[in-house]
Amino acid sequence: MRGRRKLGRGVAVVGAGMSKFGMFRDKDSKYLFAEAFNEMLSTVDKGIDPKDIDALYLGNFTNDFFIHQGHWGPIISDLIGLTPKPATRTEGACAAGALAFREGVFAIASGFYDVVLVSGVEEMSKRNTEEVTQGLAMAASPYEVKAGFTFPGVFGAMATAYFAKYGANREHLMNVTIKSHNNARLNPKAQFNVSIRDIMNQRIERAKNRGEPVPAWRDEREFLRDSRANPVVAWPMHLYDCCPISDGASCVLLVAEEIAKDFTDNPLYVVGIGQGSGKGLHAKEDLTHFEATRYAAQEAYELSGLKPEDVQIAEVHDCFSIAEIIHLEDLGFFKPGEGYKAVEEGLTRLDGSKPINTSGGLKCKGHPVGATGTGQLVEIWKQLRGEAGERQVPIKDLRIGAAQSLGGTGGTCTLTILERR
Amino acid sequence: MEERPFNDISYERFLSEEKLMGSRCQKCGVFFVPPRVICIKCYGTEMEWVEMKGKGKLAAFTCIAIGPPLMIKEGYDRKHPYVSGVVELEEGVRVVARIEGVDGSKPETIKIGTPLQVEFLHRGEEKNLTTFLTFRPS
Numbered sequence: 001m002r003g004r005r006k007l008g009r010g011v012a013v014v015g016a017g018m019s020k021f022g023m024f025r026d027k028d029s030k031y032l033f034a035e036a037f038n039e040m041l042s043t044v045d046k047g048i049d050p051k052d053i054d055a056l057y058l059g060n061f062t063n064d065f066f067i068h069q070g071h072w073g074p075i076i077s078d079l080i081g082l083t084p085k086p087a088t089r090t091e092g093a094c095a096a097g098a099l100a101f102r103e104g105v106f107a108i109a110s111g112f113y114d115v116v117l118v119s120g121v122e123e124m125s126k127r128n129t130e131e132v133t134q135g136l137a138m139a140a141s142p143y144e145v146k147a148g149f150t151f152p153g154v155f156g157a158m159a160t161a162y163f164a165k166y167g168a169n170r171e172h173l174m175n176v177t178i179k180s181h182n183n184a185r186l187n188p189k190a191q192f193n194v195s196i197r198d199i200m201n202q203r204i205e206r207a208k209n210r211g212e213p214v215p216a217w218r219d220e221r222e223f224l225r226d227s228r229a230n231p232v233v234a235w236p237m238h239l240y241d242c243c244p245i246s247d248g249a250s251c252v253l254l255v256a257e258e259i260a261k262d263f264t265d266n267p268l269y270v271v272g273i274g275q276g277s278g279k280g281l282h283a284k285e286d287l288t289h290f291e292a293t294r295y296a297a298q299e300a301y302e303l304s305g306l307k308p309e310d311v312q313i314a315e316v317h318d319c320f321s322i323a324e325i326i327h328l329e330d331l332g333f334f335k336p337g338e339g340y341k342a343v344e345e346g347l348t349r350l351d352g353s354k355p356i357n358t359s360g361g362l363k364c365k366g367h368p369v370g371a372t373g374t375g376q377l378v379e380i381w382k383q384l385r386g387e388a389g390e391r392q393v394p395i396k397d398l399r400i401g402a403a404q405s406l407g408g409t410g411g412t413c414t415l416t417i418l419e420r421r
Numbered sequence: 422m423e424e425r426p427f428n429d430i431s432y433e434r435f436l437s438e439e440k441l442m443g444s445r446c447q448k449c450g451v452f453f454v455p456p457r458v459i460c461i462k463c464y465g466t467e468m469e470w471v472e473m474k475g476k477g478k479l480a481a482f483t484c485i486a487i488g489p490p491l492m493i494k495e496g497y498d499r500k501h502p503y504v505s506g507v508v509e510l511e512e513g514v515r516v517v518a519r520i521e522g523v524d525g526s527k528p529e530t531i532k533i534g535t536p537l538q539v540e541f542l543h544r545g546e547e548k549n550l551t552t553f554l555t556f557r558p559s
Contacts, residue, residue: 147517148505156483164533235484235528282517
């Protein structure tokens with residue numbers, strides 16, 4: 001690194017919205033985007049004329065492969081009446097939306113634009129699981145694919161390395177799943193807004209009604225240990241360790257700091273942004289960490305002058321349960337090997353000292369890949385402004401929130417830190 | 422030793438000849454498997470081929486129940502999971518490979534650190550021949 005990172009001028013978030021995430025037979029990319037866009041408009045306290053938007057950045061990963069149409073920037077620009085303003089699609093696999101955000105920040109910080117819409121959209125559920133698996137594998141390293149690795153497989157292998165190094169086991173992963181579901185239960189936008197206990201009880205009720213043998217689960221752990229309820233996908237990753245296939249869209253409105261108060265008296269400021277890239281599984285120096293996340297975090301902390309302990313809440317990229325634990329360590333929230341203990345002690349729960357994935361995370365909120373990065377920031381926007389409703393964290397003077405994205409098997413990672421002043 | 426370009430095509434051809442090859446930087450001596458054409462340590466561009474002994478130990482693994490079409494065609498499924506892993510070679514570098522000779526349906530019997538020996542799994546014929554880098558307990 002030569003010289004300190006800096007932004008040419010300050011950038012603020014003045015609006016944020018998302019569609020419901022889920023599997024929709026009757027909603028396509030454009031419709032989902034419109035849902036997110038309209039909600040974003042409604043969150044700008046003093047209003048915004050869409051014609052004042054200077055440019056659009058759109059994160060999208062799989063539309064080329066899944067719906068055979070890749071040139072999504074102008075399609076979305078036209079959808080929301082922005083043509084002939086520029087539209088740029090960003091590609092960073094599952095971090096595509098986070099890259100759209102970052103490019104939007106740079107575009108304003110450089111002084112070129114004043115008002116930029118950053119966003120993401122993905123439409124995945126109209127393909128079968130095999131096609132989705134193949135499509136996502138486009139973001140893995142070719143060596144991994146040839147060795148038979150799937151996405152859950154890469155994270156499964158990292159989990160075995162983590163278990164062997166730090167003495168964790170599957171029971172610790174279950175803590176992540178149970179917590180995410182408890183949070184998502186309070187998020188109406190989540191694909192699975194039910195707790196594990198709700199799911200258990202529904203299954204028991206259904207078995208009773210049908211006169212089938214009633215499962216004897218006494219608690220969530222017994223449910224998650226039951227291989228019929230929670231089958232192996234890529235050991236030790238089981239069904240409930242994996243994020244679902246999702247459709248969805250999300251939008252965040254960025255403006256130059258000096259005009260932020262024209263849009264709201266309560267803007268959030270972009271104080272830290274970072275991005276890193278990482279090697280394939282075989283070439284990692286350490287199988288239990290993501291070098292790209294560590295680099296992104298270093299960049300974002302340095303820019304903001306903040307330390308990991310200053311971040312009060314965070315959305316992290318829990319595409320698989322083990323990933324959440326590893327990110328907690330890579331972001332410096334907990335020491336290497338301590339992440340799983342922190343989750344076990346409840347520190348990352350909604351009422352813990354460091355609430356993580358209050359939205360339910362990718363696991364439960366859903367993971368329409370291109371929409372995830374800006375979707376995470378919608379949650380941070382709500383929490384920092386005290387608008388998260390039932391799942392509002394009970395932290396006094398909540399000011400600093402962060403979102404971390406991961407693309408591929410750790411190839412592209414980002415960290416964004418927002419501040420309410 | 423060999424006049425082949427330092428790339429994935431050569432790496433694959435060596436595999437089909439039952440050789441696990443990497444590239445070594447002639448300037449700083451660091452080596453890479455699969456081969457790299459640029460040394461990412463010293464940016465040297467003079468490489469030479471080196472053959473790995475094919476011995477190592479299991480560094481990480483996963484038992485995959487839901488695999489890609491290629492593996493499903495080979496008969497693997499939820500009841501018959503296959504194993505993919507990361508192998509640390511004696512020479513100090515890691516490779517990703519299929520792991521044979523272990524029971525993917527009993528992951529608790531598979532141990533990190535297990536000594537492994539390379540094996541070359543050939544599939545298809547002639548022009549369509551593909552060789553999969555594989556390891557099994559030695």
